[in-house]
Amino acid sequence: MRPRLVLVPGEPAGIGPELCVRLAQHEQPARLTAIADPQTLHEAARALDLPLALRDPDDDCGPGELAVLPLRQDGDTVFGRPDPANAAQVIAALRLGGQACLDGDYDGLVTGPVNKAAINAGGIAYTGTTELLAEQAGCEVVMMLANPSLRVALATTHLPLRDVADAITPALLERRLRIVEASLRRRFGIAAPRIAVLGLNPHAGEEGLLGREEIEIIEPVLATLRDEGMDLVGPLPADTAFLPRKLAQVDAVLAMYHDQGLPVLKHAGFEQAVNITLGLPYPRVAVDHGTALEIAGKGLADPSSLQAAVELCARLAQRRLLA
Incomplete structure (x- = not known):
């Protein structure tokens, strides 16, 4: 039916x-x-x-x-x-x-x-x-956009850029990643999803030289969830995370903010892109x-x-x- x-x-x-x-x-x-x-x-x-x-x-x-x-x-x-x-x-x-x-x-x-x-x-x-x-x-939901070659979920959605850093907290990141991982399993039938997580700052903070959000927020959350069995890669520099050889190794990408991930996805296939509400x-x-x-x-x-x-x-x- x-x-x-x-x-x-x-x-x-x-x-x-x-x-x-x-x-x-x-x-x-x-x-x-x-x-x-x-x-x-x-x-x-x-x-x-x-x-x-x-x-x-x-x-x-x-x-x-x-x-x-x-x-x-x-x-x-x-x-x-x-x-x-x-x-x-x-x-x-x-x-x-x-x-x-x-x-x-x-x-x-x-x-x-x-x-x-x-x-x-x-x-x-x-x-x-x-x-x-x-x-x-x-x-609680997560916005994920997808086309036949790429899935990009968003940690934050329609926020002014100056508000993004304050919005990215350990609790928010953990909730977002749990929803994305569970949805890839249940909705998309991916038994063991692998998720690439982008950093917030250029070069993913350059070991703290360009920002400490990766060290103080993102990395501890990823470590906690990895201990539970999640397959998470990152935090990755956004300017190289979308290289084809890297995308071939993951099932989805979690971007920290709207215009960090979506321009790449739309360039890669705007006509076939869709917006999915996870959760x-x-x-x-x-x-x-x-x-x-x-x-x-x-x-x-x-x-x-x-x-x-x-x-x-x-x-x-x-x-x-x-x-």
């Missing part, structure tokens, strides 16, 4: 709706139900000049069809121009999708790009979908790009990341169903 996935397009004025329409043109590895405003999906289909027949939730659809749980917007959809009046619908769709997975009605969640500025302009405090789903599920009770995979307002509704958006997200979420959900 194919897993059942919830699909949330994200910002109505962005490329999310048209990516869903493109996805609906092909057979998928899972039964998809989108939580969206049907009118927006129809408008996206017209903009692309593609067929789209909307079906009832959980219907098993063929090419040109998409099962939809309708959730009406308060504002109109004008591609390229986010309307803060639609912020509540975007957040409601994400919460409905997450809750449906928590309740066991669906096996995984796939999400499109969300416009943070439009959500906050609509009067809703929002820092990201990862944080929203973690709060809803009542658990949730269900698989959640998102696209690894923004709303691309400048091309929304013009038929120029590449659906590769959303397709990759659906395929990975389906595999993770299937593994969970068979466990």
Whole structure:
């Protein structure tokens, strides 16, 4: 039986709706139900000049069809121009999708790009979908981005650079590494995962000359977890850790902050990159790009990341169903 996935397009004025329409043109590895405003999906289909027949939730659809749980917007959809009046619908769709997975009605969640500025302009405090789903599920999570050649998890996510060093504490690092290691085992089926851990400072601190976080924080945590049996490499200088011969020896990399690890991953395969939330009770995979307002509704958006997200979420959900 194919897993059942919830699909949330994200910002109505962005490329999310048209990516869903493109996805609906092909057979998928899972039964998809989108939580969206049907009118927006129809408008996206017209903009692309593609067929789209909307079906009832959980219907098993063929090419040109998409099962939809309708959730009406308060504002109109004008591609390229986010309307803060639609912020509540975007957040409601994400919460409905997450809750449906928590309740066991669906096996995984796939999400499109969300416009943070439009959500906050609509009067809703929002820092990201990862944080929203973690709060809803009542658990700590780790953001990991992946493409076919690389997995990069983040110790810290959306923080100003000046705040990163203070945020990296022994307790935080230990929790992050435990979540990553357990998720690689359970979700990805890696029996003995090996994780490369980056240093915070240039040259991983150069033995304390360029910073002492490696000596005082990172190395003691790694030593403690190695004593428990974890296979951890590092702390490694970030400028050489991503050499192909080194990546071939590990299953994932833990970067200390957002722009330490993600530029490398996106350079290595942006079109196939996805964003995975580790630690949730269900698989959640998102696209690894923004709303691309400048091309929304013009038929120029590449659906590769959303397709990759659906395929990975389906595999993770299937593994969970068979466990």
